[in-house]
Amino acid sequence: MKILIVAETDGGRVSEKTLPAIAFAQQQSPDNFTILAIGENLQCIETLTGYGAQAVLTVNHPALAKPLAERYAPVIAHHARQLGADAIVATTTTFSRDVLARVAGLLDAPMLSDIIALETANGKLVAKRPIYSANLIGTFEVEGSPVVITVRGPAWGKPNPTGAQSPVQSAEAPAAIPQRAEWLGLQGGSGGRPDLTQARVVVSGGRPLKDPETFEKYIGGLADALGGAVGATRAAVDSGIAPNELQVGQTGKTVAPELYIAVAVSGSVQHLAGMKDSKVIVAINTDPEAPIFQVADYGLVADLYQVLPELTELVKNSRA
Template sequence: MTTLLIAEHDNKTLSGETAKALTAAKSLGGDVHVLVAGEGASAVAQQAAKLDGVSKVLKAEGGSYAYHLAEPLAALVVQLAPAYVAIVGPATASIKNALPRAAALLDVMQVSDVSAVIAPDTFERPIYAGNAVERVRSTDKVKVLTIRTSAFAAAGEGASAAPVEETSGADDPAVSRFVSEEVAHSERPELSGAKIVVSGGRALGSKEKFDELMLPLADKLGAAVGASRAAVDAGYAPNDWQVGQTGKVVAPDLYVACGISGAIQHLAGMKDSKVIVAINKDADAPILQVADYALVGDVFTIVPELTSKL
């Protein structure tokens, strides 16, 4: 019984989401092999080999894997699938793009956003924006799973590194090609794995006010910056800062929500945070019902004062 875990990486560094998905993969029982598909990703393979519970790392090198296009990765997964009882990946944008394609080619269903492993064939996943939990039992010959990484602790390093083996790449379907990318670089922590997140909502009124209030607070706390969908739609913050059902799901040690009312869509992305602080002038805002600490007042007064006292 062996599981294949798809690594999330940027060809240089292994994402922390992979270590969390590894914890879920180990819950299935048996050995875990990690697939590192990329270009010039030897350092990533070595990082994966050091994780506790990894039996082997498979490294597939090639230009078609350099930019994590879905079709080449799906073809590679299908080629490797006969040797595995489960194929697992963190529920990140690139993995969620590739694994459903692989599942379709394998003629099996995918179980998405797994938040608990009950048995090797039985899983739990949130539905209805996290308001209910569905238990799913799969009878497919190979289980294809994406993992809600906020529900699992990251695996640490093992006593010794696992072996790294080269694997031949699959034929590139050549139905898509990489054109360009725009990558936002920041010294702040990455949103999905941050221990502290400060988020702003539409109540901030403009991008200028969002930056004026949220960024200094984040820098004082050493936090990542998030935003509600309404704030992103209004242009206050970039898409990759969106927290919620259609954005990123986070579960930091501390989540500070500023001017966010707490729509179901947003709560689905952050309600598993260990400590939630909400700042809102509306005492009846839904987010105050899930907050551990609530400050009822003007966000334009409270946030600068809070920042000045840190």
Template sequence: MTILVIAEHDNARLKSSTLNTIGAAALIATLAEGDIHVLVAGHNVKAVSEAAARIAGVSKVLLADAAFPEGDLAENIAATVTALQGAYGYILTPATVYGKNIAPRIAARLDVAQISDVTSIVSADTFERPIYAGNAIATVKSHDPVKVITVRTTAFNAASEEGGGAVQENVASIDAGLSSRIVRREVTKLDRPELSSARRVVSGGRGVGSPENYAKVLEPLADTLGAAMGASRAAVDAGFAPNDYQVGQTGKIVAPELYVAVGISGAIQHLAGMKDSRVVVAINKDPEAPIFSVADYGLVGDLFSVVPELVEALNNKVVHQV
């Protein structure tokens, strides 16, 4: 049964979340004995389609290159996908803001249940997903003819960006006829790795005290480690960091090799977004802080003295090794 993966991109290049979603699709394809197709929808996205065609394991890329700027609006992508439906038994999107905006619309149009935030493929019709902020795992079996799935990208290996030779096919981009229009696009350019795919993350919580402290204390540590910067919801709500830095149940789900939590108490909603990290380092002055329950290494102390000392020690080690 053929699987359709909806590619996440920025109209210029594929996001890493797409590769992880194709990794999940490859597991389903093995069990369901199907091919993997990728839909690239947007405006002037030929380069993205060509990149998708090179991904290992993909047999066909469907290019819905709209003549209108709103080609990548969720409403129009949902209309485009449902116009294609009939050949697909599975429709997958990454469980990112992008994918979560599209998948429910497709499921509603097809009158099927959405299977959200899948972390494991048990069989062709059975999947595992976390519930209760990750404190329990639900096993879900779907009898729907079409399975609309959002994939937790941190749970699956990424497909290789090279090695494939998929056929590219043009398909019609459907205008849903809604009143939504794109007024402008603003691209955030970062000097650091992207949070959702970074190998190292430094996050700050309410304990950093102010936006000035967040930058003054955490940026040197992130620079030294070559890390992305994150934040708890409390820090974001307090204005210490922008919304796209938020890690947690209502933010981004990350699973880096190293996660450094500074001044974060460890509310269950935050833990749900980072507890799958390979190594967790917690710095907090409260020895009873819940963050220590998931930390591999914990340091009880004043972050305003501990973090600068850590940065100095790391820099001295780097200089010594060089």
């Protein structure tokens, strides 16, 4: 299987979010994968070069300075055709959902979204992926080539360094890049904290945190003590306590950190779908019957306002 990996970029920098897609390629086709990175004056290419790719292709063009699907998709489709790729692959993110499904449309290719396992049987690809809000796992058979695939990051993990460096090659953009939609701006960002989907530790809060200041003080305080990222439930986001991009769950982000601390999070099915692959889960909740305790490795039935300041201090002292 010849794989073309599409690197996640914001138009200027290559993101480490690409790494699970590289881990997927190492497992499926270790000797036959190429990585494509698109942007303008791309930085951090070295993020991609240590994992055995045959080549890292870079397309730099002023029209590609922001990741617009309408502009990126034809570049990817062009290189997928040139390479004769059997699979076009990226890590599942809003970037890849937006761009790669358009690539599938351009190539008239079937697409497997957010897969957690893949094998080949009788000449068909057989993939597993979460369906029905991650309440179930579906097994899908796909015919034909190429196939477009996004891989669920936590299921594939990090690639192994090979010790060698892949050659970086400058590649052409196709002659015509459509430029109808324009990028106007981006609000938000993690404010110096690690990216939620990349962080080793995530501390999440629910609606009982009352307001943005309280949320930041308690959840942000513990996250900073642990060097972690901040997450939130949909209820917390919907009630304006936390910004949208912090939402963990089926309609938000999927995270699988080494340590996930759920504070005043009841543990709805939708929230669990976004975090239950975490290595160690801690739940702190006043309700001993809260569903979050059914998935937690360590549960503490307590009022967050009473225990979080002490927990934050203990963590600070233990790390000092």
